Amino acid sequence: MEFHQSEFEVRLPIGYRDESGKIHRRAFLRKMRGHEEALLYDTSLQGGRLVTELLTGCMVRLGDLAHVDAQILSELYSVDRNYLLLELRRLTLGDRMPATYYCPGCRAPVALTEDLATLAVGRFEGDRVPEDIHLELEDGYVDRQGRRHTAVILTLPRGKDEEFVAPLATRDPLKAQDALMLRCIKKFGDLPHSALEAYGVKILRELTMGDRLRLQESFNGRTPGVDFVRQVQCPSCGVQFEGMLDVSHFFVCG
Numbered sequence: 001m002e003f004h005q006s007e008f009e010v011r012l013p014i015g016y017r018d019e020s021g022k023i024h025r026r027a028f029l030r031k032m033r034g035h036e037e038a039l040l041y042d043t044s045l046q047g048g049r050l051v052t053e054l055l056t057g058c059m060v061r062l063g064d065l066a067h068v069d070a071q072i073l074s075e076l077y078s079v080d081r082n083y084l085l086l087e088l089r090r091l092t093l094g095d096r097m098p099a100t101y102y103c104p105g106c107r108a109p110v111a112l113t114e115d116l117a118t119l120a121v122g123r124f125e126g127d128r129v130p131e132d133i134h135l136e137l138e139d140g141y142v143d144r145q146g147r148r149h150t151a152v153i154l155t156l157p158r159g160k161d162e163e164f165v166a167p168l169a170t171r172d173p174l175k176a177q178d179a180l181m182l183r184c185i186k187k188f189g190d191l192p193h194s195a196l197e198a199y200g201v202k203i204l205r206e207l208t209m210g211d212r213l214r215l216q217e218s219f220n221g222r223t224p225g226v227d228f229v230r231q232v233q234c235p236s237c238g239v240q241f242e243g244m245l246d247v248s249h250f251f252v253c254g
């Protein structure tokens with residue numbers, strides 16, 4: 001009898017830590033089916049909510065856990081969820097994917113076929129868990145008493161954070177980005193937590209663009225996960241630039 005593989009094992013970059021502290025990294029996926037394809041057309045599902053639903057449909061097992069459900073998948077770090085989307089895409093539609101980048105030199109579109117098997121994936125080993133990110137802003141935030149706050153402590157975003165901001169994502173992408181950042185800020189100078197909760201988005205808008213960029217980039221390069229940055233050369237003007245593969249295009253066919 002011909003053996004047909006229906007479950008595919010992958011290894012999460014960070015992993016899920018259960019209540020006892022045990023980390024589960026072995027995940028078993030099955031290919032996306034019509035049920036999951038239908039989710040892609042469901043306009044009530046956006047961003048993080050769509051990702052959770054897709055993964056709920058396709059993850060068969062996670063480590064030694066008795067069951068895996070939407071709640072567990074929401075707890076996963078975004079880094080792990082993006083990695084799972086990559087593997088789901090590869091399993092379901094193959095490694096070759098059309099991608100279009102825009103040249104920063106001459107603005108010409110550069111259409112390429114990417115080989116998803118060549119994306120580098122960094123992974124934690126053993127019982128290693130992500131550490132808090134400590135960042136020093138250049139300009140900082142000046143509160144009503146005139147005190148300047150520059151030291152920020154951040155944690156990596158998780159699925160539940162993406163889900164929280166999903167309804168904003170299409171209506172007001174910048175606000176969604178700020179709301180997501182806010183959920184990752186554990187400490188902002190000496191500001192009380194209540195101030196962050198009440199005026200957080202306003203505080204982020206008060207920051208200089210340089211500081212806002214520093215916050216956004218603080219997640220880069222410090223975490224394991226898929227490196228979605230691609231080196232692209234523009235055939236029109238010859239400029240070399242970095243393009244970012246967009247996870248949200250993974251399941252657009254054609």
Ligand SMILES: [Zn+2]
Pocket residue numbers: 103104105106107108234235236237238239
């Ligand atoms: Zn160009």
